[in-house]
Every structure is written in structure tokens, then in C-alpha cells.
Amino acid sequence: MIASTLTCRIDQQENCNEKMEAFMRRTYYLNGGYDNGEGMSKLRAQMEQVEGEFGANRIFYLSVPQEALLDVASSLADNAQSQKGWNRIITEKPFGSDLQSSQQLTRSLLLKFKENQLYRIDHLLGRNTIENLAVLRFSNLVFMPLWNRNYIRSVQVILSEDLGLKTPDGYLNNSGIIGDVVHSHIFQTIALLAMEPPVTLDGEDFEMKRSIRKLETSDVILGYCTPASGSKGAAKFGKTMPTYFATALYIDNARWDGCTRLSFGCASSLLISIQKVVNFTSEIHYTAHPSLLQLSMIVNFEYTRVEIRIQFRHVPGNLYLGHIGHNSDLTNNELILHDVPDEAILVRVNNKIPGLGIHLDASELNLFYKDKYTVEVPDSYEQLLHDVIDGDNHLFMRSDEVAAAWNILAPVLNAIDNNNLVPEQYEQGGRGPDKAVYLWAKHGVRWTDD
CATH class of the missing domain: 3.30.360.10 (Dihydrodipicolinate Reductase; domain 2)
Incomplete structure (x- = not known):
């Protein structure tokens, strides 16, 4: 799926195919449940294998339905965070549907992450x-x-x-x-x-x-x-x-x-x-x-x-x-x-x-x-x-x-x-x-x- 839509937006004429192939070699896909510890444990194991002994910082981009956001974020926090670097989480709009729902969402996220780890993205x-x-x-x-x-x-x-x-x-x-x-x-x-x-x-x-x-x-x-x-x-x-x-x-x-x-x-x-x-x-x-x-x-x-x-x-x-x-x-x-x-x-x-x-x-x-x-x-x-x-x-x-x-x-x-x-x-x-x-x-x- 990724390979079929990948393009060289900037370097159109400079070894585009080689760059896309190099990018794909660094891309991994894992099929597993996002709302349970088993799926996230598999993700953590995959990341640790890729990172090797040096470890790495981790950014989690959650492009998921709003009703699944808290389950995914909670499972990531408990099972997939890096212990050797920083962790940051990106969430998409909407940020709740009113004041009450947004505050509930914020409280739940802040139980698992610090404020400076949360990035609510609007392109x-x-x-x-x-x-x-x-x-x-x-x-x-x-x-x-x-x-x-x-x-x-x-x-x-x-x-x-x-x-x-x-x-x-x-x-x-x-x-x-x-x-x-x-x-x-x-x-x-x-x-x-x-x-x-x-x-x-x-x-x-x-x-x-x-x-x-x-x-x-x-x-x-x-x-x-x-x-x-x-x-x-x-x-x-x-x-x-x-x-x-x-x-x-x-x-x-x-x-x-x-x-x-x-x-x-x-x-x-x-x-x-x-x-x-x-x-x-x-x-x-x-x-x-x-x-x-x-x-x-x-x-x-x-x-x-x-x-x-x-x-x-x-x-x-x-x-x-x-x-x-x-x-x-x-x-x-x-x-x-x-x-x-x-x-x-x-x-x-x-x-x-x-x-x-x-x-x-x-x-x-x-x-x-x-x-x-x-x-x-x-x-x-x-x-x-x-x-x-x-x-x-x-x-x-x-x-x-x-x-x-x-x-x-x-x-x-x-x-x-x-x-x-x-x-x-x-x-x-x-x-x-x-x-x-x-x-x-x-x-x-x-x-x-x-």
C-alpha cells in the first residue's frame, strides 16, 4: 500500500527510485490488536529489534477513530514507550466534541502522558x-x-x-x-x-x-x-x-x-x-x-x-x-x-x-x-x-x-x-x-x- 502511493515530491529527477527503495527498507508493518497488551508488546519487540542496542526516541502518530483514541493511547503508554529516549504522541482533530468531552479526553491522556508529550495536530x-x-x-x-x-x-x-x-x-x-x-x-x-x-x-x-x-x-x-x-x-x-x-x-x-x-x-x-x-x-x-x-x-x-x-x-x-x-x-x-x-x-x-x-x-x-x-x-x-x-x-x-x-x-x-x-x-x-x-x-x- 505504501509503495503504491509513494513519490519523490521534491527530488523528482535525482535517483527517485533508489530513494524510495531506501525509504521502504526502513518501513515496517505490523498487524496486531491496538487495544490490548499483546499487540503493543509485539510492536515494542519490533521497535527494539530495529533500534538495536542503542535505543531511540519514539513518536506515535495516532490516525485512529476518536472512539478508539484513548484505548490506543493507553495501551501505547503501558506497553510501547521507549525507556532509553523521549516519547511523544500526535493526535488528530477533533479534540473532543464540547468542553466536557474534551476535558475528559485531556484528563485521560494526562494520566498516561505529560503535557509536553502531547501534540494535537492541525495541518x-x-x-x-x-x-x-x-x-x-x-x-x-x-x-x-x-x-x-x-x-x-x-x-x-x-x-x-x-x-x-x-x-x-x-x-x-x-x-x-x-x-x-x-x-x-x-x-x-x-x-x-x-x-x-x-x-x-x-x-x-x-x-x-x-x-x-x-x-x-x-x-x-x-x-x-x-x-x-x-x-x-x-x-x-x-x-x-x-x-x-x-x-x-x-x-x-x-x-x-x-x-x-x-x-x-x-x-x-x-x-x-x-x-x-x-x-x-x-x-x-x-x-x-x-x-x-x-x-x-x-x-x-x-x-x-x-x-x-x-x-x-x-x-x-x-x-x-x-x-x-x-x-x-x-x-x-x-x-x-x-x-x-x-x-x-x-x-x-x-x-x-x-x-x-x-x-x-x-x-x-x-x-x-x-x-x-x-x-x-x-x-x-x-x-x-x-x-x-x-x-x-x-x-x-x-x-x-x-x-x-x-x-x-x-x-x-x-x-x-x-x-x-x-x-x-x-x-x-x-x-x-x-x-x-x-x-x-x-x-x-x-x-x-x-
């Missing part, structure tokens, strides 16, 4: 764009003093994947977009955008998450996708599985809280819009006071795309306001991070068009990575697995972060369970439920894609 957090966001924030003086509610108006994040909604353990069919997208990489992205500067690269962002109020159900819109009219073979989803999520968030801290009066009106901290395409599109819009979040899944079979757009506020008392008119592209500067298909960093600025008179245009100062760097960009899983080997957990959710994220979502999950919050139908390929428009209007927000 989207391994994108180079996510790392670049932190680098741009904390290593460039031109951006650091501007990173607050007084200068940043909105952020739009677009995440696109060529994946379907159904996973091997079917968890997305149960928790919908909330458990798959909102709880993990969306809140982690918000953490990177809104956190205070950390002391080290292992900086804590839990304090920021505790500053986010619990969601109010009156500010939440859910939707479920139905096949487009006349479409053939379109995906069908249950009416109870949210494929669209929109809400208003509030962050209560000094950096993002409150409303500052500027010459162009009331500054409401931060606005983030995130769009994720999997074969389905997820759109998220988020601000900080209030923070608006929109997340949806609609069918989209186009290319994979990852992008973050940070939009700054209007210039107070802009001398050139009369030359801007109704051209919204000229009213705000933007910092744009492209990841896929072409990795780039762009800064949108206003400039004068050459010629007589004063006519403004919006231009992009650009850095295209493929033009400046010839190195191969690692896959997100490659980056994250490299971090696990190095013991770097800053792109992985800690136990307290998992609990904090579920706590924010608790009112929504309770309302769904009690049928007090029902997903609204929207057509596949559309922009989501109609009610979302009223939510944006309620908070005085106009989206850049309107």
Missing part, C-alpha cells in the same frame, strides 16, 4: 502563511506599533483545500464545520492575530483566548448546504450538520477592546474574514469589538488557495479624500500574505498616476517567493512533524487552549442540542444563508466581497 497551522504572520508581526517595527484596534480595520483569511467533507472516522458529519474548522485552526489563527507579543517563540496565547467572551446565540447564524438546482451528483448534507457558521465575537482586552472615535467614525478593533475551500468553501469573517466571524462550506472545485489579508483603517483627515471618490480600493492600505498557489507578501498602497493632475491608484509592493528563493516549500505536515521531532509545540493546541476554545463555543453547542439554534438552508455554490446579511448590517460591517 493548516503548518502552512508557511501562519508562520509568516507571526514573523511579520513581531520582527518588523513598521507593523508592530500599528497592530491594534486603532489602525487595523479588518483581516480576511482564505483557506482552500481540495478535500471532501467526509473523513475516515466521519467526525465532520457529526460536528460539522464547528468541530473541524472553528474550534482548532480558526481560533489558533485568531490567537496569532490578536495575542500580545510573547516573551519567547513558545509564547502563551491562552490569556488572549480567555479574553474572548462566550458566543451569544443571538449573534450566531448557522446554515446547511443543499444541492444546486439541476446539479448532478452534488453533495448532500444533513439538515443538522452545520456547513456554514457566522457569529459576532467580542475580545475584552486593552489591545482590541472598546471603541475609539476617529475622524472616519467609530473604530471597532479588528475584523477577520476567513474562507476555507475543501471542495467546499469555508468563509470566516471576524472582528474584535464586536468580532464578526463567518464560516461556510459551499462547493468549489477550483485550485487550492491560502491567503491572509490585513486591512488597515482609513487615513484620518485624508488630504486626498476628494480624489478617491467611491473607489473603495483606495480607502485602505492592505498587508496581504499569499501561500498557495504562489507564495508572496504584498503591501497595497496608494500612489499618484503619472501625468497631469492628481489621479490616485492602488498598487502592490510585492515579494514573490519563487522569484527570490529557489528552495522547495515544505508541505504543512512536513513542517509540523519536523516541529514534533524538535519538541517545538507552538503550532499545536495545548490542553488549556482546547478547553478555552470549547468554552467560547459552549452557548452555541448547547443551543444546537436544544434545537434553539437551527441551521438555515442555502444552495450549494451560493454565499450562505440570507440571515447573515442582517448580522453584518446589525454590526455595521460591509465585507470586501460585497
